[in-house]
Amino acid sequence: MTTPEPAAPEALLPGDHERRLHPGSWLFVLLQNLRQFIVPLLVLLFAGGRRDDGYPWWLPLIGVGALVVVSVWQYLTFRYRIDDDRLIVRSGLLERSVRQIPYSRIHNVAIHQNLLHQLMGVAEVRLESAGGTKPEAQMRVLRMPEALALEQLIRDRGQGQDAAPTMDGATAPVTEPAGITLLALSSWEIVKLGLISNRGMVVVAGALALSFQALPERTMGRWLVDYGREAFGYASGFATTWLAKGVAIAGVLAFALLLIRAFSVLLALLRYHGFRLQRQGRRLTVERGLLSRSRSSVPRRRIQAWTMREGVLHRLFARRTLEIDTASARGNDGQGNGNAQRGLDALAPIAPPATCDAIVHDIALLRSWPPARWQPLHPRAWLRLMLGDVFVTVGLCVALAWFLRGWGALGLLWLPWSMFVARRHAARAGYAVDAAFVAVREGWWKRTWRFAEIGKLQAVELRQSPLDRRFGMASVWFDTAGANPLSTPLRLRFLPLAEAERVHATLAGEIARRPLRW
Known part of the structure; x- marks a missing residue:
């Protein structure tokens, strides 16, 4: 993914004839189709394995063979051609289509590489615009030099159709330097990002929820109870007093939280390893990923809004997160994720506040x-902010009083804290x-x-x-x-x-x- 960009894209992508994808494209199309049809194929396979009455065990192989034929046919019928101001894509199995995509309408050029892509020296390219629920064109796959050349060609010809406004209202060609690195994250910075983020907790909670749904009834709950009792019993076995037992149990919980944070660090390293934000002319390019590499490129003018975030752990490390909203719709990312964010989102997953401000100065001017x-x-904004907590607290106290009688009024002790938070929020x-x-x-x-x-x-x-x-x-x-x-x-x-x-x-x-x- 860090291959230097070709000096002459036209040499790799001549525009005088139509081009095919990489000869191994059918394999990646097949793998994608298998991901979509793996459940019915497994049902056929295991249904045949459980029968002894001559059920055709080879029936799933017919389904796989059909997918192979479809994948090869898709490769044979896909063509693309480079024109002066547009990309022309021909595709379709039975229903043929010709799609013309002007370079100026392409908002994001996304290049993706998983391990198999990297071993074969290829990449998947997705061309995305502001509308629609799927990419304008999805090339699965191109040789890596061709993918980078296509990205550079779209960047050069797309920005050639834009012009920078001058003081008198006229336009002038863009002469900004290319290839300026605005942010590069070291491994230590990514470790900080993993410690700050709570992604590990989210993944663990999702895995537990899935386990409760997938495993037999009460199996997961029984495991948690049994292993929890064993862990807490083992920890409290070294202590003889209630204070010592409390410290031991707190140590077990701290160790579990430490493991979750370590998992968050691992996820951050997998996702943001080698993160680099570059400004290339009037486009921004982000590269990231360890096992699965991705490269996204969007025009600066597509950025619609900016967001900086700073939590408690951010302040501990003197860092912030800088995110953007781009004029790109949400849709399928080509990997089966229907709700993926198309385009760029985080320009700076973690960076010092001065660096975030410098990126804003450079990109948004x-x-x-x-x-x-x-x-x-408003001077009484704190009271307006607090009213929501007041209604919730009073309602909760009434519900608690129904079961605990007078003890339910202890919930009102939350109101002083709500007042303090509302005042601090309104003041800031x-x-x-x-x-x-x-x-x-x-x-x-x-x-x-x-x-x-x-x-x-x-x-x-x-x-x-x-x-x-x-x-x-x-x-x-x-x-x-x-x-x-x-x-x-x-x-x-x-x-x-x-x-x-x-x-x-x-x-x-x-x-x-x-x-x-x-």
Whole structure:
């Protein structure tokens, strides 16, 4: 994956004739098809193995043979040709299709290599755009030099159709240098990322949930109880007092958490080994992965919004995470994951705050980031934030009182902590709006910065709930392309009503006046 880019892509990808994929492409198509049909094939295999009445054990082999024929036929019918301004792809088994993809419409060039790809010196290439639920073209597979040459050719010809605006409104060709490394993560930085992230806990919890579903009823629960008793009994066997037993049990729990963190570090090394972020002309390229290497490339102008995150462990290591929303839809990643994020997401999985700011300066050209002064929220924003916890706490206390009677009132002791958290959150939260971008800062325990260029905003909305009207405040919400529906939206919450109306009117006028920048 770190092969130097070819100096002349046209030499490897001549545009005067149609080209086939790598001769071994049918094998990778077959493996992908087997992944999709492995369950019915196993059902046929084991159903035949359990019968003694002459059931045809070779029936699954017919299914595999049919998949081989389909895979070879797909390879024989797939063609692509390099044109001056577009890529032309011909494919189809019975129903033929001709797909023409302009270079300027390709938002992401993703190159993927697993172990088998690396052994054969090939790679899978996916060309993705902003719309749709699947790649515009998926080439499984090309020789690695051809894949890199195709990526460079799309980058060069795609940015040749763009132009950099000048001060007088005219356009000028882009003359930025290529191949500038903005971030390269060492192994120690990736270890820090594994210690900070909680991916190991998520994977373990998912594995336990799957085990409860797949194993016979109560088997997993019985194993957990038996092994848990054995572990805690073994630990408490060395202690004679209750204090010593508590310390021993705490040691067992600490050891289990340590193993989960070690698993998180392993997952981080597998995913982010050799991570490198480069700016090549007007495109960004990210390489990463240990056993399975991936390389993604998107134009800088496709970035719609930015997010910085900083948790408690981030602050311990003086690090942050920098993520982006791109104008690429969510869809199938070509590996059977229907909800995969297409395009880039994390430009800096872990980096010092100064490095994250430098990346923003270089890519978004926001010289005024970070804001010199953050505007505060409404003076009673902390009370508005606390009301949700009040309703939940009171409801929980009523439910506990039904079973525990007077002891249920102890749940009210949570309210002082809620008040403290709400005050800290409101004191730290803020927003900033200038001629270039709009930004919001939220969180106290886990901190988040989210911002976008004004030219990338699609809509602005003023919102007021009944409680907001009671407190004399309002919120301003913004829509951007490519936003993750599960992530925190870009919004300015709990502003004084007059200030919210002023921001809403000002930015609505700016959005209407400026053309949308894709």
